[in-house]
Amino acid sequence: MASAAAEFSGVSKAFTARGDAPAIENFDLRIEEGEFVCLLGPSGCGKTTALTLLAGFDRPSSGSVLHRGRPVAGPAADRGVVFQGDDSLMPWLTATENLLLGPRIRRVPLGEQRAIAERLLALVGLVGHGDKYPRELSGGMKQRIQIARVLANEPDMLLMDEPFAALDAQTRTHMQDELVRIWSEARPAVLFITHDVHEALILADRVVVMRAGPRSAVRTAFNVEAPRPRDRSDPRIAAAYGEIQRVMAEEFRRARQ
Amino acid sequence: MPARADATSPWRSVLAPSWSLGRGADPLPTFVWPVASAVLLAAAWSLAAGRFDVTVFPSPLAVAREAMRMAADGTIWEHAGISAARLAAGFAIGGAVAVPVGLAMGLSPFFRRMMEPFTEFFRFIPAIAMVVFALIWFGIGEASKLFLIAYNAFFSIAMATEMGVARVERSRINAVLSLGGSRRDTALLVVLPSVVPYILQGMRIGMGRAFATIVSAEILAANAGLGYLIYSAREFSRMDTVVVAIVALGLLGLAADRAFVAIARRLYRHTLPEEFGP
Numbered sequence: 001m002a003s004a005a006a007e008f009s010g011v012s013k014a015f016t017a018r019g020d021a022p023a024i025e026n027f028d029l030r031i032e033e034g035e036f037v038c039l040l041g042p043s044g045c046g047k048t049t050a051l052t053l054l055a056g057f058d059r060p061s062s063g064s065v066l067h068r069g070r071p072v073a074g075p076a077a078d079r080g081v082v083f084q085g086d087d088s089l090m091p092w093l094t095a096t097e098n099l100l101l102g103p104r105i106r107r108v109p110l111g112e113q114r115a116i117a118e119r120l121l122a123l124v125g126l127v128g129h130g131d132k133y134p135r136e137l138s139g140g141m142k143q144r145i146q147i148a149r150v151l152a153n154e155p156d157m158l159l160m161d162e163p164f165a166a167l168d169a170q171t172r173t174h175m176q177d178e179l180v181r182i183w184s185e186a187r188p189a190v191l192f193i194t195h196d197v198h199e200a201l202i203l204a205d206r207v208v209v210m211r212a213g214p215r216s217a218v219r220t221a222f223n224v225e226a227p228r229p230r231d232r233s234d235p236r237i238a239a240a241y242g243e244i245q246r247v248m249a250e251e252f253r254r255a256r257q
Numbered sequence: 258m259p260a261r262a263d264a265t266s267p268w269r270s271v272l273a274p275s276w277s278l279g280r281g282a283d284p285l286p287t288f289v290w291p292v293a294s295a296v297l298l299a300a301a302w303s304l305a306a307g308r309f310d311v312t313v314f315p316s317p318l319a320v321a322r323e324a325m326r327m328a329a330d331g332t333i334w335e336h337a338g339i340s341a342a343r344l345a346a347g348f349a350i351g352g353a354v355a356v357p358v359g360l361a362m363g364l365s366p367f368f369r370r371m372m373e374p375f376t377e378f379f380r381f382i383p384a385i386a387m388v389v390f391a392l393i394w395f396g397i398g399e400a401s402k403l404f405l406i407a408y409n410a411f412f413s414i415a416m417a418t419e420m421g422v423a424r425v426e427r428s429r430i431n432a433v434l435s436l437g438g439s440r441r442d443t444a445l446l447v448v449l450p451s452v453v454p455y456i457l458q459g460m461r462i463g464m465g466r467a468f469a470t471i472v473s474a475e476i477l478a479a480n481a482g483l484g485y486l487i488y489s490a491r492e493f494s495r496m497d498t499v500v501v502a503i504v505a506l507g508l509l510g511l512a513a514d515r516a517f518v519a520i521a522r523r524l525y526r527h528t529l530p531e532e533f534g535p
Contacts, residue, residue: 057431077437088428092450101446102436153436 003069005157005189006031006054011063013049021214022061023049029208029218033156036183036190038200040248041210042255047193051159054191055081067157077102080150080188082160086142089134095145096121096130102153120148123182140171147179151186158183158190164199173232176202180228197244201237202230209247212255220247315497323497324504337505340471340482343399344513347406347474348460348467354407355414355463356456362415363422364448380412385473397478409470410463417459421452457521464517468510483509 008029014022024046031037039047052058053065056075065072067079075081089098096117103113121127124144134142143163150158164172176199183190194200200207204224211219222244226236299317306316315323327333362369362376384405391408395401429447438446475484483506490498 055431055435057434075431075434077435079435081432081435083428083432085428087426088432090429090447090450101433101438105433105436105438105442105446149432149436 002033003066004030005033005035005068006191007064007066007069008050008054009064009066011050011053011060011065013046013053013058014061016061023214024217025215027063027217031157031189031191033189034187036192036203036205038192038194038204038207039210040194040197040200040207040244041216042212042248042252043195044255045210045213045251046216047195047210048161051081051161051191051193054157055079055159077106077153078155079157079159080153080155082143082146082150082158082163084162084165086134086139086146086166089142089145089149091134094131094133095126095137095141098134098145099148099152101149106153116152120152123151123185124148125178138171139167140175143167143175144178147182151182154186156188158188158192160190160192162193162195165194165196172199177229179203180230184228197241197248198232201240201244202232207240207244209244209251212251219251312494312496315500319497320500320504323495324501327498327501333501333505336481336483336486336502337509340475340484340506341509341513343402343474343482344406344467344471344509346399347403347470348410348464350403351407351410351463351467352414352460355411355459356418358411359415359418359456359459360422360448360452362419363452364444369419376412376415379408380416383473384409384470385476388473388477391474392477402474402479405474406467406470410467413462413466414456414459417455417462418452421455422448424455425451453525457525461514461517464513465510468506468513471506 006029008027011027012022012025013027014020027046027050029037029039029050039050041047049058053060054067054072056072056079072079090101093101099120100113100117103116108116117130121130124147126141126144126148129137129141134145137145146163164175167175180203190203192200192203197207201224206221206223208221209219210216222240224237224240226234230237302317306314306319308314311319324333358372362372387405387408391401391404395404425448429451430443433443433446471482472484472487475482476488479485483502486502487499487506490496490502
């Protein structure tokens with residue numbers, strides 16, 4: 001069997017300093033090359049923990065986390081991370097300087113960096129905003145810069161931790177459409193974390209629902225067959241929404257117990 | 258782009274003159290308030306001084322006369338120049354030691370644990386308590402005076418730097434690591450620029466502490482400087498001279514602070530992150 005873009009097998013992660021029950025236990029998940037997977041679940045179910053392990057920011061307590069068949073040893077440019085808030089942008093750098101951090105670290109020649117910046121600013125729809133500082137940009141624009149910053153490294157895997165959670169509904173819808181467009185061009189594998197069922201259905205090839213934590217793992221998964229770009233009023237989306245919402249409601253109830 | 262020191266900026270208390278800090282709009286030009294309070298002080302001072310001898314409590318007029326004399330014959334400039342040079346050199350030495358020490362304390366828990374007992378203890382010991390040791394260790398020349406100024410400037414700069422490192426946004430470090438950066442890249446691309454405003458703030462406080470040291474530094478084995486002037490004039494009961502020297506010291510400090518803020522604003526207009534407060 002060809003190696004997957006990412007594979008969690010029997011992964012547990014306990015934060016020993018806190019002495020609590022493991023956040024995730026016996027977590028299994030396989031993400032194929034080019035596949036868009038949304039990880040859905042109630043807050044505190046260990047979604048971010050799973051992403052953190054694949055990003056390499058943390059180590060699993062047991063089990064294995066593989067990226068393209070190789071154990072994850074730490075953060076690397078082949079797995080781009082889009083963080084939840086805009087804190088991860090450097091406020092002292094312009095939009096262009098922020099998105100060129102990866103090429104700068106790789107010591108890409110300056111002429112080439114200019115070309116990368118131009119191409120990416122166009123891709124994320126921020127032409128003419130490159131010289132602005134993050135505080136001069138809106139929330140949606142800042143998240144686009146984060147996405148562009150990751151794409152500048154041409155990673156084969158995108159890890160996105162509720163990237164649109166802080167945006168207003170209108171901007172969020174727009175960003176989802178943009179993300180689908182960008183993804184269709186570059187086709188990286190994506191692990192996208194959200195607690196918004198609709199968002200998952202608009203974006204994902206596969207929606208994976210986690211159980212309420214602690215000791216969380218995958219409860220069930222749904223394949224979303226509808227072609228992209230998806231219409232939010234598509235009856236197939238509506239039907240899947242009902243089904244996933246029912247499972248989610250159960251887990252939310254369990255989470256509160 | 259809004260000016261850095263506008264009313265809504267969290268920077269205003271750092272970057273704006275302190276007397277312009279009001280709640281709400283001030284209809285008067287900014288120079289009115291310091292002038293008004295100076296006039297009021299002079300009036301109260303004159304009234305009080307009238308009841309005492311000039312060797313106990315000199316009047317504003319006596320001080321002004323003495324100031325004119327010292328300005329005319331150049332003595333005040335000479336003393337102020339010598340103190341300013343000492344302060345600049347001592348402050349530079351203190352800062353040059355404090356920034357690397359603060360960075361190391363912030364980056365290495367081992368180094369922090371080793372250093373903390375000393376920094377936590379000695380920052381409560383005023384320079385005047387160290388005068389004797391300074392003379393024994395560094396002699397009666399300039400070195401002992403620079404040591405005392407550097408010693409006092411050191412703590413606030415080192416501690417502010419250490420705090421700045423501790424407050425570096427974790428997700429920024431993670432972002433650089435996941436963009437392919439090394440530990441060294443995180444230090445250069447994230448930690449250093451994040452710490453700059455903390456270092457600047459520490460330096461501002463450190464400068465105040467350095468100024469507060471000058472009298473202690475010039476108390477022994479000095480023959481010039483504002484601190485020396487204050488101390489030696491006392492022996493001749495020249496309270497007017499003492500007041501002139503005190504005023505000169507205060508004005509010198511104010512000028513140094515304004516200059517420091519202006520330079521910091523120029524150099525770090527964009528590097529200074531917005532969330533940094535006083």
